Amino acid sequence: MRDTVRYRDARVLAAAKLVREVDRYMIDAGCRPIHISELCAHFSVGRRTLHRAFNEVVGISPIAFMRRKRLGDVHTVLLTGGSDATIKDVAIEHGFIELGRFAGAYRRLFGELPSQTLRRAQHR
CATH class of the missing domain: 1.10.10 (Arc Repressor Mutant, subunit A)
Incomplete structure (x- = not known):
């Protein structure tokens, strides 16, 4: 034993x-x-x-782990709202090429679209 x-x-x-x-x-x-x-x-x-x-x-799988980490990084950038970069720019900078899939994965993880996160951050 x-x-x-x-x-x-x-x-x-x-x-x-x-x-x-x-x-x-x-x-x-x-x-x-x-x-x-x-x-x-x-x-x-x-x-x-x-x-x-x-x-x-x-x-979770290694790829799911990496995707979540990168989505978390995007989320942080959008929440800080300090950049003039577009959501597309931020997504691509973090390795997301297929923007439709990116938005869907982001929404599943955070419960809102990236544009909603950015809008919320800008209204603070």
């Missing part, structure tokens, strides 16, 4: 370490597109290992 617990604890710690390292890699990559195969090659892990680690630690 103890060996099972130790194995599970070691696996969870290894998964958490991998997620932290991938997170740092994603930050360093900026807004450039990152493919799962790139992450697997860089960290010398298989696709299943990478997906399991993310699902175990944060409950």
Whole structure:
């Protein structure tokens, strides 16, 4: 029983370490597109290992994790309202090319369209 617990604890710690390292890699990559195969090659892990680690630690896939982080960054920029950049500019700066999909993902995550966030920030 103890060996099972130790194995599970070691696996969870290894998964958490991998997620932290991938997170740092994603930050360093900026807004450039990152493919799962790139992450697997860089960290010398298989696709299943990478997906399991993310699902175990944060409950979502690595790509969903990256998308949420980037959407969060866009949200922060729009909320600060200090930039003259358009929503399109901000989205593209954060790696979103397909603006319709971007707006849909943004709305699902934040419950409003990017234009509504910007409008709210401007009226403060």
